[in-house]
């Protein structure tokens with residue numbers, strides 16, 4: 001059984017990936033500093049997978065603590081999620097983002113080099129494309145100047161990984177992950193006011209937020225609101241399992257990138273309308289000003305991941321909006 005170190009493994013995407021790793025016969029070792037999640041997520045992963053997971057509360061910037069994990073376990077590959085990811089916050093606190101996201105990656109890579117470990121799956125983002133000239137974007141689409149320090153940490157991260165010749169690395173460029181595990185035991189757990197669309201929708205629907213503000217409706221799109229490629233978090237989690245298998249079967253690979261999106265673009269109002277229809281809810285929202293840093297439209301050409309990773313998205317937009325609501329209801333009940 002191959003052992004996979006999952007940094008940020010109690011986070012939104014990390015926790016769903018740990019479940020899929022276990023389903024696929026891997027042994028995950030979870031490292032998380034709990035800065036943006038709760039230790040309860042570990043219990044919930046165990047409830048879903050019926051397996052106790054090894055967990056270390058460690059900050060990936062702490063080289064001594066991180067190294068100690070490699071002394072206790074024989075690690076075959078690493079999936080690196082641990083990073084801050086709020087676009088708006090990164091504009092207000094750029095050094096916090098560079099220190100954590102870049103510093104943490106460098107620390108991890110130093111330890112990997114010292115321990116002779118080369119296999120890594122890196123959590124990247126479609127934000128590296130900035131405002132694309134056209135969509136769908138493929139992996140050869142131009143990398144634009146990042147619209148935020150967060151996006152820049154992903155671009156720099158990919159460049160660092162490309163330059164480290166000792167690695168066998170796959171970077172996954174996520175589009176917009178939403179939804180939750182079918183058990184409603186794990187899902188998105190935004191601390192404080194959500195930055196992202198879906199948790200703001202579900203918190204509005206359940207009454208935690210007064211109303212949703214749709215950031216602009218005069219974009220050059222069918223209904224004037226921005227277009228994104230929303231992907232179910234479980235489909236995204238499974239892309240990581242496929243990326244591991246790619247690394248395992250391509251030992252001479254140095255660095256490769258794959259878009260992980262459904263290939264479909266939906267506007268903000270499409271999502272709002274689908275959420276209302278599928279959950280039989282009337283959502284209170286208003287149109288507000290555009291949000292700084294937002295791109296108008298971006299969605300994926302995912303053909304490279306389909307052919308080379310043998311991956312595809314199986315969940316529909318209906319699954320996404322229903323599972324997101326089921327998760328919000330479960331959160332409310334658990335209070």
Ligand code: WQD
Nearest residue numbers: 085087125174175176195196197200213214215226268294
């Ligand atoms: C989506 C759309 C907003 C909130 C995210 C992550 C980023 C990256 C890509 C992984 C936009 C609109 C939002 C609200 C709104 N993922 N919106 N009202 O900005 O595409 O970026 O996905 O790396 O880390 O942040 O996602 O959910 O914030 O916004 O109208 O209250 O919803 O304007 O058009 P975004 P988002």
